[in-house]
Amino acid sequence: MSEKVFVSAQEVADRAGVSRSAVSRTFTPGASVSAGTRRRVLEAAEALGYHVNELARGLMRNESGIVCLIVSDLATPYRSALLRELTLLLQNAGKVAMLINTDRSDGSVDHALRQAIRYRADASVILSGMPDKSITQLCLRTGQRLVLINRDDDEPGPLRINLDDREAAGRVVTAFVRAGCRRLAFANSEARTPSLMAREQGFVAAAAALGMEVSVERYGWTGYEAGKVLAQRMLTRAMRPDAVFCATDLLACGFMDAARHQFSISVPGQLCIAGFDNIEQASWTSYDLTTFAQPVSTIASKAVEWLSQARGESGDNSQGRSIELHAELVWRGSIRGG
């Protein structure tokens, strides 16, 4: 049934009148082949329609060229932006991205990593969730590089890339106070991921340092709808806040829409709002949201740079590092007096 469909290096070698090692070397960057041999091999390959079998190559080299991207909530603006950047840079680095969606089912990060191991991935980048320690160890032991983005872990093996969430949150307090706000609030989801909690704690702490109390509310998943619900809860109180820091832009958009259209509250006139991530929609005229920019392309380039080092390379650097990146405040119209 399944006759020979692919051309093998042997066939190319036969046609070109050389050995199969010559063919192999022709397709191995930086191997020594004479110009003549090379040309004849290339011609034969072209004529026959030869394509290197990366499966076999990976088997021999112990290096598949595959990098696993493990992600949930993939259709979210921030996540998809990061994904775009990562795939682009990986391709430039000669790697290929294997995408694993961990949306449904719990503990699926572990499952994903096991998948990565079965395909002998050179590295994995974890954009969401946290793997079990044992799996992490397994990955590292098998020579797989690991990158954790915004996971805020302290394990030694992987590369950890995080933002200065706490400090950033402090800057929002300053901005709110300068805008004349006094009744501060923080709108969060129930996800309780490290970065979300760091923003909350940083905000509360900075306000406390100024003698202000913050009303904190958490609800649902980190999306637009949750933002609306949070607004309903927080804007119907006797002591209505005049400034809200939302843990993400999606929450902020929902919050703002509810404030304006449901409660007829003017933003930023009666209520200042800030978000986090700087998703594309934050810049849309309807929102014009002041927010913090995730340095997406820096994150991606740091990640790719590190994981595409050759396996043996640079003993020090390949020991997990921790990188803290700066989240820049993007001033827009949702806070008075920029």
Next chain:
Amino acid sequence: MSEKVFVSAQEVADRAGVSRSAVSRTFTPGASVSAGTRRRVLEAAEALGYHVNELARGLMRNESGIVCLIVSDLATPYRSALLRELTLLLQNAGKVAMLINTDRSDGSVDHALRQAIRYRADASVILSGMPDKSITQLCLRTGQRLVLINRDDDEPGPLRINLDDREAAGRVVTAFVRAGCRRLAFANSEARTPSLMAREQGFVAAAAALGMEVSVERYGWTGYEAGKVLAQRMLTRAMRPDAVFCATDLLACGFMDAARHQFSISVPGQLCIAGFDNIEQASWTSYDLTTFAQPVSTIASKAVEWLSQARGESGDNSQGRSIELHAELVWRGSIRGG
């Protein structure tokens, strides 16, 4: 340097006191192994930390389990939603997704497909761009399944999934007319992809059938910013339209924001707007956009169902088919009198 890091089936076999074929069979769904052997193998595998090498397996089976997703503008709401659905269903089908981003560089769909061939992908799904005929043929010849989504091609080999764009566009005309609109316009990008053009032509034709002329404008890439520019061009004319059909929701959002905030035109009071795709933002209160829903999960399930058929299976079905799906009109507030 790189000592043996992975456990092989041989080692498992030795420890379990069986042959390596027994190990292989244990990890092959639906192979015949006695319960006792199976248990001993599983124990040994667990103890040693054995993980099937999919590279080697793929090499033997002529089936890698890899499906390539070829996509550009990956961070766009519609694309990322489709991507989410596809990855989820692929995983359920026991496949693994390899993501190729064709953003930069031209002819990169061809490049992507060659990548797919090198990794011996079982199938490729093309979400954007069009591959060269010769490459398509190459893929099919090497037994790779091909799915084209919204590419509207007529080649015989691949599975083609399209929407009833023309007909849908006709329904918008009806809706506009019923809302009392007389000066119809169509806002498009310059991308000129088949589906975009089908929407334009369907709209113009349906209007013509009712004796109405449509003012058509095309600008830039299919995004929010282009929508704003289109609004600036179309809303400053002497004969200002009272109804605009935008080729995508992103264009519509930009158009609507410019109309309201830049030209103080009331939507839907003075101007009705419709979009296409039903991205998440279309349902946000600020836009409340009437639009057509891409049946994303149906698209994905049709695609996955078809490409995960075994290679020999169903001679008829594996010959490329063409599926036309229905785009359902989602009524919201951007057209009067729903």
Next chain:
DNA sequence: TTGTAAGCGTTATCAG
């Protein structure tokens, strides 16, 4: 620079 030969970790085939 080139060819020879020995693997890499699987699965398929075929006896037993």
Next chain:
DNA sequence: CTGATAACGCTTACAA
């Protein structure tokens, strides 16, 4: 049901 043996397509010493 089980085990030997032969592929699969490639890379890489090693020797020429």
